[in-house]
Amino acid sequence: MTPEPDTAAMLAERAHRARRLVVDMAASPRGCHLGGSLSVLDILIAALDRANRDEGTRVVLSKGHAAAGLYAALHVSGIIAENPAPAYGLRGSPYTGHPGPKVPGVTFPTGSLGHGVPYAAGWAMARKLSGHTGSGIAIAGDGELQEGLVWETAQVAAARKLGNFILVVDRNGGQNDGPVADISPLPDLARRFAAFGFDVSEVDGHDLDGLAELFDAKCDGAERPLAVIATTVKGKGVPAVQGSPGSHYVSIDRNRAEQWKRSMR
Template identity: 55%
Template sequence: MTSIVVNELATILERQALRCREVVIDTAATEVGCHLGGSLSVVEILLATMAIADTEEGSAVVLSKGHAAAALYAALHVRGVLSEHPAVSYGRAGSALTGHPGKDMPGVLFPTGSLGHGAAYAVGWALSRRLLARPGRTFAIVGDGELQEGLVWEALQVAAAKKVDDLTLIVDANGGQNDGYVADISPLGDLAARLRAFGAVVETVDGHSVPALLDALTTGSGLRAIVARTTKAKGVSTAEGLSKSHYVRIGKQRAHQWKSALAGVNR
C-alpha cells in the first residue's frame, strides 16, 4: 500500500471505530449486557485486520477472544455485512448473535468460545492453506488474559515446528481479564521475548493507532506477532482501564451519556 492509500484507509477506519464503539455501548444497554471492556479495546485491531484481509485473496481473521463478540458484530454491522443493528437481537434466544461468535454468523470462520481455541484453529487453517498451496494469510486476535491458556502456546509450538508461514498473532494487550488485572493474576513478563522464543517476529504497537496497526499488518512475512497495547473499555472515560468494565449491563440513559462523550475520539 502507498502512504496515500494507507492514510485514506486509516481515516475511514477511524470513523468506523467511533461508530463501532457506539454500537457496542448500545449492546451493553440490552437486557443481557455484553463484554464491554474487551470489546471496546479491540475495535481498531478488528477493523484494521479485517481491512487488510479484504485486500488479500484467501486471507482470514479469527477472533480467538470470542467474548468480544459485541465488537465483532459491531464491526460487521459498520462494514455492511450485518444489516440489522446487533443490539436488536444480541444474546436473545434463537439469534445468531450469540455471546461468543458461532458458525452461523457471516464472516466467522470458526466458532470461538473457550479461550485459546481460536489461536489453535488459526494455526491449523494457516497450515492447511500451505499444504493445499492456496494463497492468503491468517490473522488470529487473542487477549493478553487469554495467554494464560496453554493451548495458545501449544499452537505456537506447532506453528514453529511446522514452519507455518503467513500467520500473524495479534495480542489485544489491555491488561485486564474477568477477575482483575493480568499483572496481578498471572504476569506475562517479557511477552515479546516469549513470543520470539517460538520463532515469531514481534512488533509492539499502539493498538488504538490505526496507522500503526496498518503498518504492522502489512510489513514482514512468516510467523509474526503484534503486541497491541490497548486500554480496556477505550472511549468510556469512567470505565477505561477498570477491571470491573469486563462485563457490563447499563441503562439507556447511561448509554446515551457514554455515546455523547466518547473519550479520546474525535468526531
Template identity: 70%
Template structure:
C-alpha cells in the same frame, strides 16, 4: 532478544474512514451493553481497533485472509466491527442476546463473517493456525490473523500452537495480543504476569513487534505486507486500554462485563469521539 517496534504507516486514503468505523462500532457496543444480557464492554472496546484494521486487510486484499477472534467473549466488538466493515449486513444491536438470533455472547459460525466459533479461551489461535496451513496446502495466499487477549495466554493451548507454528514455519500466521492488562478476575500482572512478552514469542521462533493497539495506521502497516506461507510467524503485542474510547470506564476492571440502561447508553455514546 531485540523487540522490533512496528512502524506507523504513512497517511493513506481511507484512514479517516477506518476511524469513523471505529467510532460507530464503539457506539454499537455500548448499545449492546444496554441489552438485557449486557456484554463484555471493556474488552470489546479495547480490541475494536485491532479488529477494524484486520478486517480492512481481509476486505482490501481479498486473498483468503481470515480473522479469528480468539478472545470470543468480546463478541459484541466483533459483531460491531463486522457490521461497520460491511461484512455483516444485519445490524446486530436489536438482536444481540435474543433467543431468535445468532448474536450470542460468544461468536458462532452462523454469523456472517465468522468462520470459527470461539468461546473457550485459547482455541482461536489453533483455529487460525489450521487455516494458515490449509492455505499452504491449497497453494493459496492470504493470512490467518488470530486476535487473542493477554489473560488468554494463560491457556497452554496457545503456546502449543505457537510451537507448532514455528516448527512448521507457518509464516502467514499472525497472532495479535490485545494487551489491555485485565482479565475476568483482575489485573493480569497480579494473577499471572507476562513480563517481556514479545521475547517469549521470539523464543518460540516468532518474528515480533509491539504497537499501539489503538493506532489504526500502525495496525494497518502490520497487516498490509504479504507474508510467505513458509517462514517465521508473526506475534504482535498490541498495547491497549480496557474500555478505550469511553472515558468513564477506561482502564477500570469493573468494565469487564457491563449491563446498563438505555439512558446511560445514550449518555455514553455522546462521549465517544
C-alpha cells in the same frame, strides 16, 4: 507502506461507529463484555480491512467473549448488513455472547479461551499446504495466554514455518478475576515469542494506521509467524469506564447508553 489518508480516515470512522454499537449492546437485556470489546476494536477493524481485500485471509477472534466488538466491527466493515445491536443476546438471534458460524464473517466458533489460536493457525497451514495465498489472523487476550494450547500452537506454527500466521495479543492488562499482572504475569513477552521462533512487533493497539501498515506488510512468502503485542486500554473510547477494571462486563439502561455515546469523541 503508510495507509493513504482517505483509508486512515475510513478506518477511524468505522472504529468510532463500532464503539457506539458496542455501547448499545451493553444496554441489551443481558449486557455485554464491554471493556474487552472496546479494547480490541481497533485491532479488529484493521484486521478485517486486510481480510476484506484478501479473500484467502480469515480473522479469528479467539477471545470470543468480546463478541459484541466483533459483531460491531463486522457490521461497520460491511460484512454484516444488518445492525446487530438490536438483536444482541435475544432468544433465536445469531448474535450471542460468543460468536458462531451463523454470523457472516465468523469462520470458527470461539469462546473457550485458547481455541481460536489453533483455528487460525490451522487455516494458515491449510492455505500453505494447498498452495493458496492468504493468512490466518488470531486475536487473543493477554489473560488468554495462560492457556497451554496457545503455546503448543506457537510451537507448531514456528516448526511448520507458517509465515502466513499472525497472532495478535490484545494486551489490555485485565481479565475476569483482576489484573493479569496479579494473576499470571507476562514479563518479557516479546522475548518469549521470539524464543518460540516468531517475528515480534510491539505496537499501540489503538493506532489504526500502524496496525493497518503492519497487516499489509506481512507477506505470504515469509517463513516465520508473526506475534503482535498490541498494548490497549480496557473500555477505550468511553470516558466513564476507560481504564476501569469494572468495565469487564457491563449492563446499563438506555439512558446511560445515550449519555455515554454523547461523551465519545
